[in-house]
Amino acid sequence: MxxxxxxxxxxxxxxxxxxxxxxxxxxxxxxxxxxxxxxxxxxxxxxxxxxxxxxxxxxxxxxxxxxxxxxxxxxxxxxxxxxxxxxxxxxxxxxxxxxxxxxxxxxxxxxxxxxxxxxxxxxxxxxxxxxxxxxxxxxxxxxxPARELPHFHLDHKDHFARLLAAAKARPAMPTAVVCPDDRNALGGALLARDEGLIEPVLIGDLEAIRRAAAERGTDLAGIRLVAAEDHRDAARRAVAMAAAGEVAAIMKGNLHSDELLAEVVRKDAGLRGTRRLSHVFVMSVPSLDHPLFISDAALNIAPDLVTKVDIVQNAIDLAIACGVERPRVGVLAAVETVNVNMPSTLDAAALSKMAERGQIRGGLVDGPLAMDNAVDLEAARTKGIASLVAGRADVLVVPNLEAGNMLAKELTFVARADAAGLVVGARVPIILTSRADNDRARVASCALAQLHDAWRRSGTSLFAAAPLLAAAE
Missing domain, CATH: 3.10.129.10 (Hotdog Thioesterase)
Structure with a gap:
């Protein structure tokens, strides 16, 4: 100064x-x-x-x-x-x-x-x-000189509290929990049950599940248990139950994500929708006054333009389900100008134009945007970017999985953000938790499943006063 x-x-x-x-x-x-x-x-x-x-x-x-x-x-x-x-x-x-x-x-x-x-x-x-x-x-x-003090970011901005309150207003969602045979996986499912978010059906090695419950000092009385031979069999049984309408969501336990998703995307499994599956992180960042949606940081490694269309639409749908009336989507690249030598900038520009033409619905899409001018108004103004999205993005669409994974983990471990996540694009929401997730992240992820399921079934966000047009699955 x-x-x-x-x-x-x-x-x-x-x-x-x-x-x-x-x-x-x-x-x-x-x-x-x-x-x-x-x-x-x-x-x-x-x-x-x-x-x-x-x-x-x-x-x-x-x-x-x-x-x-x-x-x-x-x-x-x-x-x-x-x-x-x-x-x-x-x-x-x-x-x-x-x-x-x-x-x-x-x-x-x-x-x-x-x-x-x-x-x-x-x-x-x-x-x-x-x-x-x-x-x-x-x-x-x-x-x-007048001294400028260091900035403080307080952790009190809990963007999940509002989502949890809305999700708890619905009946508990029958949820197939696949291989909850360790303390973390079982603990997250039982905590979500105690919060009234899910009604778990535990699928896997029953002896291992009971052993994990004993380690936690937890009684499994009243909870349905389904025996499975191995991880693949447990995933197949969960998918079959979801396809038959016995459960409304699937929750990953102690198995690799690809083991579960391989069964979800099988053509004869009955869970594939018209879009590619994608993962959306929902981040509660202390320095922001709204939740931040990031996609895809866990599923699609190097998506092409066609896949990115589905990624953007899936993220918009989840943001609407979480109460964002018209999500602002920033499509990220290293720079905010189109560069023919950087394919991510070409994809971003195409996605922006496709949204203008109605090929992507429900949100405002702009790109390419660099990270700074996507989330910071002053950075956008400094670079002379005139946009309804720049500096105000609710949703960030990353160019590839590596960029998204690093962004989400930096926000979690450096900026002290809380992260929840959901796989969308299938006929039921898939709660894809990580072994590093804490209990709050697991519960918040179950709340996302509730909100997305409510929006998908009724075309109405639980936060909206009027129905919203839900894209057909």
Whole structure:
């Protein structure tokens, strides 16, 4: 930042001098204050699911603390140190309120002592807080660049909470769980059952499944068990049950994805739809104010243009099912311009034009876009990209599996995002969890299956007020 902050020394300070700053109370302010102070009183700390809860008020000491921003930055400015502060609070401050903080010099003592009247008022001019501050004013002139503090990304943005709440409103979904014969696979299925999301049917080696249950101290009473000879047989039985309508979803357990999907895509299995299967990650990223959909990072290794059409449409459908009314789809490449030497940019441009012509429905598609200008408005503006998608993408379509896998894992392990995922394009949703997934990811993936199933069956998102046109499978 180029602006300079200058102070007023004790010698130059005059009684009657005043300064003011305004400040809006945000959920982030209160969460950071809770971290610093250790005050976890629920009346002053926004909850994970409702960061703008109107019943939450700012801690009075947070209101008092913002007075120091005027004393330290403006008057007297850099070099000022507190001696004492009195505070009297007249009313509470709600999240979103704009406050004006004013300080007025009312007395000077022996150098460097100075006394300031302090006042915080709301947008209507009503007093929120008032008092007196006694400080040591600076004695040496200072002119310094305004400092830009490091950015904080708080983990409270739980984009899965809304999805889970909607999914739990539906009856539990009968779900074939294939080879849940280790602690993680079985634990995820049972947790989703306890959350009311699925009604599991456990298929596989029954002795191994019971052994995994014993390790967890879990009782399998009341849960249907189906014996299978091996992984392939378990996958085949799950697919047959789904084709017969006995279950509405399939959940991967302790087997390789290709073992399960090989049975799903068999022509005689009855689960193939009119599109290619693709995988969609749904990421809850702390730095974003909406869930981020990424496809395909797990299934199609090097998709051609025809496959990418299905990948885009599948991702749009899932985003709509999750309450995104008209998903903005950014088709990623290394650059945001078409380059004949980079096939991914040609595919991206073709997908964008196909969406304009109605060959891809339900979303806004634009590409090629680089990662920065797909998700960051300032980056898009800097590069002069005029687009309804650039900087606002809900869905990111990657050029190949390697790029998608790296992107999803970077967001998970570097940006501390939570990830859920679903395979779509078949006649039932397929919950394709990873051994590295935690319990929350497994439960959120089951919620995605519920939401997609509801949309596919009715053509209506559980979040929508009016029916949405569902693409025929």
């Amino acid at each position: 180029s602006d300079l902050i200058r102070n007023t020394t004790w010698d130059d300070l005059r009684v009657g001098a005043w300064a003011a700053l305004d400040r809006v109370c945000t959920p982030q302010d209160l969460l950071l204050f809770a971290h610093v102070s250790g005050n976890l009183n629920p009346l002053v700390v926004p909850s994970d699911g409702e960061p703008k809860d109107p019943t939450v008020v700012a801690p009075s000491m947070w209101v008092g603390s913002i007075i120091s921003s005027v004393l330290g930055n403006v008057l007297p400015g850099p070099g000022t140190l507190y001696r004492m502060q009195t505070l009297r609070f007249s009313r509470r401050v709600a999240i979103g309120e704009r406050l004006m903080v004013m300080v007025t010099c009312v007395a000077k003592g022996d150098c460097p002592k100075a006394v300031f009247e302090t006042l915080v008022v709301d947008a209507e001019g009503a007093t929120v807080c008032e008092g007196l501050a006694e400080v040591d004013a600076p004695t040496v002139p200072v002119a310094m």
